[in-house]
């Protein structure tokens with residue numbers, strides 16, 4: 001079983017989420033996308049955890065700037081797509097689509113969703129039914145196309161849509177309310193979306209992340225996942 005601790009980084013500026021995850025069976029732990037070191041060190045101290053790994057979704061600075069400082073302190077190993085070995089700070093271990101990575105007794109499957117960047121991966125833990133989606137899937141939106149095409153994003157979204165509805169996802173930013181208005185204008189008749197946004201506002205007003213949301217709900221409420229074909233996606237992306 002995995003325990004998951006979201007850590008808000010660059011609060012009020014980019015609102016990144018890093019995640020400290022712990023495989024409880026072995027107490028093996030990892031930091032996903034350390035945007036900056038300080039808030040992660042604070043959380044590790046609070047929980048008395050020394051992470052053995054850093055798992056990156058993609059190379060952007062707001063997901064990797066904490067890599068080297070954390071590696072220095074915890075002597076952890078940095079795991080990322082082998083394709084990004086040249087541009088992930090402190091890169092140690094390469095993974096790729098179709099391969100798995102063992103975090104103690106928990107196993108991550110690697111899903112390549114190159115579109116936001118080439119080499120962007122999802123970290124999917126099927127036994128725990130959780131997935132870390134970086135800048136590919138946000139609540140109610142998807143990441144911008146820095147290094148990929150709409151076609152590539154469409155393919156990436158098809159991979160996500162093929163996963164079970166009860167999988168919960170954890171995105172790389174708290175962007176829910178940035179896109180709520182646009183989602184409502186694209187899906188004006190969705191009662192489920194109205195409920196989604198109400199719940200999001202309640203969570204945020206309590207200082208809580210909107211995540212996790214199940215893929216089943218996201219497939220219905222996120223207009224980019226709901227797009228039925230490439231043409232529909234092209235019209236809104």
Ligand code: FE
Pocket residue numbers: 058060116135143
């Ligand atoms: Fe990014």
Ligand code: ZN
Pocket residue numbers: 060062063135172173
């Ligand atoms: Zn980002």
